[in-house]
Amino acid sequence: MSAVPARAPAAPRTPHHSPRRSGLNARHGVWSVWLIGPTILLLAIVIGYPVVSAIIQSFQNDPGLDKATGMFVQGGFAGFANYIHFLAQQCNAVGGGSVACPPGSIGGSFWASVGNTFFFGAVTVVIETVLGTWMAIIMNRAFKGRALVRAAVLVPWAIPTAVTAKLWFFILAASGILNSLIGSQILWTSDEWPAKFAIIIADVWKTTPFMALLILAGLQLIPEDVYEAARVDGATTIQQFFRITLPLVRPALMVAILFRLLDALRMYDLPAILTNGGPGNATTTLSILVVQQIRQGFNAASALSTLTFLIIFAVAFIFVRFLGANVVRTQAAQQKGELQ
Secondary structure (H helix, E strand, O other): OOOOOOOOOOOOOOOOOOOOOOOOOOOHHHHHHHHHHHHHHHHHHHHHHHHHHHHHOOOOOOOOOOOOOOOEEEEEOOOHHHHHHHHOOOEEEEOOOEEEOOOOOOHHHHHHHHHHHHHHHHHHHHHHHHHHHHHHHHHHHHOHHHHHHHHHHHHHOOHHHHHHHHHHHHHHHOHHHHHHHHOOOOOOOOOOHHHHHHHEEEEEHHHHHHHHHHHHHHHHOOHHHHHHHHHHHOOOHHHHHHHHHHHHHHHHHHHHHHHHHHHHHHOOOOHHHHHHOOOOOOOOOOOHHHHHOOOOOOOHHHHHHHHHHHHHHHHHHHHHHHHHHHHHHHHHHHHHHHOO
C-alpha cells in the first residue's frame, strides 16, 4: 500500500487590509459647499454688509447746512474728519475746517465715555468673578435642595435687562426701598458717584449668575479623586482651592471673564434706562454715545461705531492671545508631569 505524501504546511496568510481613504474626495467637497455655503452667505449679509457699509459711511460728511453760505449741502468725502471729530475732540464744520468741541458736546465726550466704559467693565467683571466663583463652589457641593438653589440663582440672569433696569430704578429712587432700609436720602441716579455705584450694583446683581454658571461647568470637570488625595496628604481647604481648584478651573474661568468683559464693554440698556447716561456724562458709555450721535449725524455715528468696534476687538485680541499662551503652557506642563 503506497504511503500518502504529507502535505507541505501552507504559508501563513498575511491579512489583507484595504487601503484607507484619507482626505475628502470631490463629492464630499461639493456637499460641504452646499451645507456651509448658505451659512456663510447669511453671515455675510447679516454681519459683513453692515460692517463694510458703516466703514464706508464713516468717511463721508453728514448732509446739513453750510455755516459759511447757509446753503444745504449733501456732504461728500470727509477723509478722517469724522474720526478726528472724536479722537482729537474737534467739531467738524460742514463747509470745511474744524473747531474745538465744547465739553458738553458729543465729540468732546468721547474719551469720557471710553473711561466710563472701561471703568464699568473692570469693576463689574472683578466683582462678578469673585462672587460667581464663590457661588459656583457652593452649588458644586452635594447638599439637599441643590437643584432648587441652582434654579433660583439663575433667576436674575433670566430677567431681561430692561426689566432689571426699571426694577432697580424703583429700588434706588429717592423714596425707594434702599434709602428706607439704610435711613438715608442718597440720590442714586442724580449724583455722579452714586449713579456709577447704582449701575455697578444692578449689573452685578443681574450677571453674576452667568459667571457662576460658566465656572460651575468648569468645576464639575475636576475629578473628586484629586481632592481625596489632597485631603489624605493633609491639605487644608484654602490650599486645595489655590493649588487644585483655581489652576484646574482656570480655562473655564478665563473664558467666562472674556465673555463677560466683551458684554460689559457693549453696555447700553442698563445705564440708558437707569440713569440715561447722566448726570452729565458720568455714566455715558460708548454705546450710549453712538445712539446719541445717530440722532445728529449718521455718518459720524458710523465712525464712532467703527472706533467702538476696534476698541472691543483690540481688547478681545489681547485677551485671547494672553489666554491661549497660558492655556497651552499649562497643558504642556501637565503633560510633562504625567510623562515624568
